[in-house]
Amino acid sequence: xIISDIFQETYTALSANKARSGLTILGIIIGxxxxxxxxxxxxxxxxxxxxxxEGLGSNLLTVLPGVVQPGxxxxxxxxxxxxxxxxxxxxILKQITGVAYVSPELQRRFQITSTGGNNTNSxxxxxxxxxxxxxxxxxxxxxxxxxxxxxxxGRVAVLGxxxxxxxxxxxxxxxxxxxINKINFKVIGVLASKGSAGFFNPDDTVFVPLTTxxxxxxxxxxxxxxxxxxxxxxxxxQVQEEAIAALAARHRVDLQNPDFSIVSQADIxxxxxxxxxxxxxxxxxxxxxxxxxxxxxxMNMMLTTVTERTREIGLRxxxxxxxxxxSFQFLIEAVTxxxxxxxxxxxxxxxxxxxxxxxxxxxxxxSWTAIALAFGVSAAIGIIFGYYPARRAxxxxxxxxxxxx
Amino acid sequence: MIEIKNITKxxxxxxxxxxxxKNISFKIKDxxxxxxxxxxxxxxxxxxHIIGCLDxxxxxxxxxxxxxxxxLSDDELAxxxxxxxxxxxxxxxxxxxxxxxxxxxxxxxxxxxxKEDREKRAKKALSESAFPEQFWNHYSNQLSGGMMQRVAIAxxxxxxxxxxxxxxxxGNLDTKTGEIxxxxxxxxxxxxxRTIVLIxxxxxxxxxxxxxxxxxxxxxxxxxxxxxxxxINKYHAR
Numbered sequence: 291x292i293i294s295d296i297f298q299e300t301y302t303a304l305s306a307n308k309a310r311s312g313l314t315i316l317g318i319i320i321g322x323x324x325x326x327x328x329x330x331x332x333x334x335x336x337x338x339x340x341x342x343x344e345g346l347g348s349n350l351l352t353v354l355p356g357v358v359q360p361g362x363x364x365x366x367x368x369x370x371x372x373x374x375x376x377x378x379x380x381x382i383l384k385q386i387t388g389v390a391y392v393s394p395e396l397q398r399r400f401q402i403t404s405t406g407g408n409n410t411n412s413x414x415x416x417x418x419x420x421x422x423x424x425x426x427x428x429x430x431x432x433x434x435x436x437x438x439x440x441x442x443x444g445r446v447a448v449l450g451x452x453x454x455x456x457x458x459x460x461x462x463x464x465x466x467x468x469x470i471n472k473i474n475f476k477v478i479g480v481l482a483s484k485g486s487a488g489f490f491n492p493d494d495t496v497f498v499p500l501t502t503x504x505x506x507x508x509x510x511x512x513x514x515x516x517x518x519x520x521x522x523x524x525x526x527x528q529v530q531e532e533a534i535a536a537l538a539a540r541h542r543v544d545l546q547n548p549d550f551s552i553v554s555q556a557d558i559x560x561x562x563x564x565x566x567x568x569x570x571x572x573x574x575x576x577x578x579x580x581x582x583x584x585x586x587x588x589m590n591m592m593l594t595t596v597t598e599r600t601r602e603i604g605l606r607x608x609x610x611x612x613x614x615x616x617s618f619q620f621l622i623e624a625v626t627x628x629x630x631x632x633x634x635x636x637x638x639x640x641x642x643x644x645x646x647x648x649x650x651x652x653x654x655x656x657s658w659t660a661i662a663l664a665f666g667v668s669a670a671i672g673i674i675f676g677y678y679p680a681r682r683a684x685x686x687x688x689x690x691x692x693x694x695x
Numbered sequence: 696m697i698e699i700k701n702i703t704k705x706x707x708x709x710x711x712x713x714x715x716x717k718n719i720s721f722k723i724k725d726x727x728x729x730x731x732x733x734x735x736x737x738x739x740x741x742x743x744h745i746i747g748c749l750d751x752x753x754x755x756x757x758x759x760x761x762x763x764x765x766x767l768s769d770d771e772l773a774x775x776x777x778x779x780x781x782x783x784x785x786x787x788x789x790x791x792x793x794x795x796x797x798x799x800x801x802x803x804x805x806x807x808x809x810k811e812d813r814e815k816r817a818k819k820a821l822s823e824s825a826f827p828e829q830f831w832n833h834y835s836n837q838l839s840g841g842m843m844q845r846v847a848i849a850x851x852x853x854x855x856x857x858x859x860x861x862x863x864x865x866g867n868l869d870t871k872t873g874e875i876x877x878x879x880x881x882x883x884x885x886x887x888x889r890t891i892v893l894i895x896x897x898x899x900x901x902x903x904x905x906x907x908x909x910x911x912x913x914x915x916x917x918x919x920x921x922x923x924x925x926x927i928n929k930y931h932a933r
Binding site (some may be wrong): 302306605606607608609612615 | 747750773774777778788790792801804805806807810854
């Protein structure tokens with residue numbers, strides 16, 4: 291039997307029962323469509339998280355006081371509680387080869403009021419000018435903290451867009467005065483919006499020179515974070531190791547039990563993608579169940595078809611069809627159904643994910659792997675669920691099949 | 696050439712054994728037109744299944760064109776059916792959603808014949824069974840019973856078989872269309888020297904054959920040349 295003959299038979303058989311074939315295909319369409327949609331929503335979410343974390347600065351190592359306990363992630367790091375990072379640590383870190391910029395930071399929350407009478411409670415970060423390169427922030431209006439303001443303990447502030455809006459509504463804050471902890475600061479710039487990244491919203495922050503923060507606002511010499519920007523991605527593990535060794539030596543602590551920790555960006559992304567991956571697998575599993583139900587629908591239809599066409603099978607066998615001819619014919623019928631369903635399902639899933647991202651604002655990403663997977667799975671479902679009915683057809687006794695009423 | 700040697704067929708249903716055929720032997724030479732006649736339950740259907748290679752006997756031997764086909768596997772039997780046997784059934788068994796030409800060329804599909812050759816041979820077989828050309832592209836469920844049976848005869852002829860096996864071919868037809876079908880068989884026998892085996896329970900139908908084998912309770916009662924043969928139209932041997 292030639293392939294074109296099998297397809298002619300398949301076409302005739304499927305088009306003879308258009309409603310039944312259509313409904314069976316619909317089951318596969320819904321299954322494949324939801325798998326595609328769910329995977330693309332999951333992949334879109336992890337892609338979004340990854341890009342927003344990379345947006346916080348590239349090739350970033352973050353030195354934190356205290357110990358990040360394995361398995362508890364960065365949330366429970368007790369940031370601010372330990373006071374083990376000092377200004378002297380900065381120089382040591384700068385000497386490590388491969389380090390591009392070092393950005394020491396001290397952050398606290400203070401009450402901020404504007405001259406207009408608006409007030410907000412926000413995070414104030416004392417920074418060096420390097421912060422701009424390391425954390426990848428851009429100033430929309432005005433300028434960032436400069437070297438001379440750092441040296442002279444200047445009472446100047448750069449506002450994040452959220453804070454600017456809270457304090458000044460729609461008017462331009464540039465050049466205006468704000469009061470942080472009852473001390474006057476002059477606004478010298480407003481940052482461009484970056485969007486929230488997990489637990490930290492860089493838009494809801496105010497930046498002041500580190501010296502001003504340490505001497506005037508916090509009255510403390512320590513640092514809450516030192517961010518290190520590494521020249522090259524490949525140098526990151528090496529720089530991380532050297533930084534640990536250098537800091538441990540300076541702090542006179544055991545390497546195995548340091549009083550600080552260094553988190554690389556890859557660690558953070560790893561933790562968060564683990565979450566989104568679990569989420570994706572969960573969604574895909576739920577969608578997979580509907581695909582399984584669709585597959586059972588195929589099997590149900592094929593079994594009905596085999597019963598209905600018993601006499602036809604008997605005749606085909608009488609005129610010389612072998613077992614494999616019959617089983618192949620029914621298998622191809624099942625695979626054709628699932629393949630049509632798979633193609634339409636990919637289209638449906640794509641439409642759903644486009645609709646989700648445009649109406650619900652959730653980023654989605656239809657990947658070629660998901661599409662290839664869907665086609666593979668639909669063909670496999672056709673073979674798995676078509677196999678039993680096809681075998682049943684092939685093993686019919688021609689005499690009994692011809693007598694079947 | 697068909698040679699049946701001491702064929703027995705026993706059906707087992709639990710502990711009960713049914714002897715459908717009891718030690719049957721006969722020969723059918725090429726070009727013979729034989730009717731196998733018997734009432735229902737006589738074993739004639741079982742005999743037909745064995746002659747038609749749809750089933751294998753419990754004991755004995757069956758030589759078709761001098762090769763023993765009594766102990767072949769299902770797929771080997773399918774090959775024999777494809778090459779050497781053409782079936783005509785009481786209920787026609789045509790594919791309803793296929794054209795006449797497609798129905799007739801179906802055995803060639805399984806025989807792996809090329810598309811162009813199939814159509815040529817199907818058209819030839821349709822002319823041999825006197826099927827009118829204007830209906831060649833009709834769907835088979837649009838035809839009358841007599842027409843359907845002639846399509847079935849054409850389908851039986853298309854693989855140029857050694858044996859045409861007709862199982863109650865007139866059973867679903869009225870007398871007049873039944874005669875047209877019987878006439879077709881007689882013409883194929885006389886003009887083309889086809890070997891035809893016709894299974895029936897009606898003496899009237901059997902009388903159109905050259906030789907009549909009577910079976911009853913699984914045994915041959917009589918096996919005689921038919922001296923009072925009914926001829927519908929006179930044909931001249933080629």
